[in-house]
Amino acid sequence: MSATMDSACDVLIIGSGASGSLSALVLAQAGLDVLCLEQGNWVDTKERAHERPDWAWQRQDTWNPDVNSRSNTDDYRVDTNASHVLMWNGVGGSTNVYGAIWPRYRPSDFRKGDEHGLQPNWPISYEDLAPFYERVDRLLGVSGLAGDPAMPPREQFPTKPLPFSRSAQKLSKAFDRLGWHWWPAEAAVISEDYDGRPGCNSCGLCFGCSRGSMSLFSQSVWPKALRAGARLQTNARVLRIEIGRDGRATGVVWKDRISGREERTRANVILLGANGVGTPRLLLTSDNLANSSGMVGRNLLHHTLVSAQIQVEEQVDGHVGHIASLISREFAETDLSRGFVNGFNFNCLTSSPSAAELSNGWLGGSAAPWGKGHHQWFEKNFGHSITLLAMGDDLPNPENRVYLDDAVTDADGIPVTRVNYAPGENDRRMMNFGLDRLVDIGRAANAITIELNDYRDTQGVYRTPAWHLLGTCRMGDDPEMSVVNRWNQAWDVPNLFIVDGSTLATGGVVNPTPTVSALALRAAEYVRDNYLELSRTTRSAVT
Template sequence: MAARDHADVLIVGSGATGSLASLVLAEAGLKVICLEQGGWVEPREHPHYSGDWQWQRRTRWHSDVNVRRNSDDFPVNSDSSQVLMWNGVGGSTNVYGALWPRFRPSDFRKGTEHGLQPDWPITYEDIGPYYERADALIGVSGLEGDPSMPAHPAYPTGPLPLGGPARHMSQAFDKLGWHWWPVPAGVISSDYDGRPACNGCGICTSCPRGSMSKFSMSVWPRALEAGTELRTYARVLRIEKDRSGRATGAIYVDRNTGRQHRVTADVVILAANGVGTPRLLLASDNLANSSDQVGRNLLHHTLVACEMWVDEPLASHTGYVAALVSREFAETDTSRGFINGFNFNCVTTGGAGEQANGHMSSARAPWGKGHHQWFQRHFGRGFGIFGIGDDLPNPDNRVTLSATQRDEDGVPVAELHYRPGENDKKMMSYMLDRLVDIAKAADAFDYKLQDYMDDEGIYRTPAWHLLGTARMGKTPDMSVVNKFNQCWDVPNLFIIDASVFTTGGVVNPTPTVTALAIRAAEHIRDNFRDLAKTTRPMAA
């Protein structure tokens, strides 16, 4: 093993949260080392510059690691779901949609509301200022004044233009009398911080320009300038601890040379996502798991969708991928037959090839006779709506380690198990009915529902969101970290990715997880001397 070196703070993972923590702590003058098992993803590697970019988005640029099979990824076995994550500088911001809606105040108090989910140990008001700091770093675009949300300052850049799909969908929502609002986005609508404004090309989820906040282009340059040492192709094998229970650092393998290295640190931060973090903790002799909650309570969000087409040219293959958000059904109303609520994300369609082969559903152009007729009727005239709901935590939905499989470095393979509960299924059924209401209000001549169930009735969700597997809580018996993302069992170990989510809410998690990461990093910065020596579990 190569000689060790020492950092004030060691961060595992260079995605959205790892990059922000690196920036905050390096700017404070601390020596920060960040380990990333993948490499840099250069703009020229993106599919945008290739004629077969749509094929690439379904193969080498697919969001699911088990379809993409990038050499930088680690294997993940899943019995029901796709696994969205990207190992490389910037993490999953290399392949996300950058929708930027915030949690609502009620999302933090589900235990008080109905008791089938725990309350967070923090409130919306606690996290509000950090939402704004994250917005400023990223250059979030949006329109303030959404009546369904608490008031907050204007977004750093104004709302993106409403294209044909957004205008048509807004009319359908108005006809139904339902809430809608332009979706806030991690996409700059005007030049910002040296990055060019979105040009509306429509090839979203992997923007090589930096208009969509790909954190390797928006945050990492600043973190490196502040002094962070970023080590790529560094796959962490385990977190080490001493006899007092403190984390002492990590062992990693340099994937370029095959040699193992040890890095010691006064504070260790895990930012390895909702699969990578519990996998690493479990592989590190069940670290930080006296509660038996590590890996448990995996949340994906309930998910259904509808693809629909109207007799109006909408140029729906252009513009930012997301158009509107509707929180009409975001709060619990037990008269619907279930608890919790859901959100509608209204989106554009893909390119010609993607639409012809089924973009959001199994609706596709016939092969041979009728192909051109179908395509002329449908292309550029469609849009889609995802129903995203707050699934209830279930300790049996979880990440575990394989008893028989190991990766090339000898670490046990992560295994995911997930099934929606009865409340989740009732919500999904209700969402599908409301999607039909929208299709009819939009005067769609054709629509196709997507319930993500296979022929055997097993839920096969895209599972973009990997949440809850090392959750935050008020007491150490039912959670892994406290309100500052600090492990109850290991006082100088912090977890700052979305595995700490207590509940999933009804919106995309990136805005909330980035705000939490900044909050945790500032707590570490302001208390570093104490954290560097404490051996006592911290109070809530």
């Protein structure tokens, strides 16, 4: 069916998540006509799982961060061999279901090619990105404590650290006994009133904050972008990006999911922020766009993940407060004596709320029994558990990828998206080492029990809940080995910019949203400052 209506704008943004919202804010504030197309809808605060008495169950069902574990009409089908797929179609994107843990990449993450050569160097350095980290932090009101000796110096955080929980106090003593690094976790959660939003009240297990204390980008960024003049079209599924005779993007064809009508929107510059699955999907279905390197969809990075749930004798109230308590970079850097390159980070998390103990525990932990022994189990366990994650920097593998199944299409005629992922041998050695270190922490904390989860089944298939979707349109300085350049600009399509996590050249050992956000802000400012040059050769085609 041909598109029936035409419209135009200066800059078109696909996807309204962290990167799309920041891009819209920067470009609208510059006076450009900005339109963002979002496949999903606004999320009503009253619908969030946290506001419902059965919210722990809803977190496993309707509000599950894994797109394949919930039923949501805004989603599209993603077939995967093993991994969870964390994404959310809706205003604010995956920040609707993230934990808002907010650590930065380390300087070494940007130069793995020099370090061991099994990953590429980034075409930029930590120092290039540091000012953008700072600006995003100030915009969101990130909380934390400056001075972490494992990281470069930085400015003071906009808001003070979140309360140091009882579980954090317990773990800090365990890390001290081991002589290992630890530091209070940074969070995109305001600890005090900031920019018209109320400070965190420590109500617990932050997965969608109706108060606005957590920086869901639908609440912290989009209101500013809309006031600046950006336009946001929800329920708009982009079907393909169109290219002119000169090889530049001219616009997109999208489907209004309410009316069913196809429309065409023309634009001088397009920014693509549909996440590490959605972005390669759209490029591949747009006649293999921006893929002269063959790297679109390749080198999917998830982060390796192993975890432990420990039980301690003291009441630590792990169900209270922000999800993260401590971070440890003790094993973040490469040390070849361990038998692998790269490293991992410890995320020390809260434990389950009472209802979650009944469903399936926390990240694969033991669930409470039904019937005989139920009350005794609760008395012994609830409020006594702490969750530990060892999240590692997986090596890129071109066979870990996002691709299209041309034999199976959805209702809009788009091929179904498939995801293939498996950790390599280096990743597995790192995971095994991490499991041993989790035992060390449990013993140093005088844990009564230590339950390990490595998410590998008896056949070795890795069913990771690590979730992150990175690397599938990676940044580089060689157009034959990357999809975008140092400014997130597609090598093949000069007025197309990719601003989501798919451009990350390496995965690091920490949650990626701070880095994705800083890169998006940097790319948007580049588009703002170079808009006339970027749009000059396409203006006649779209006006």
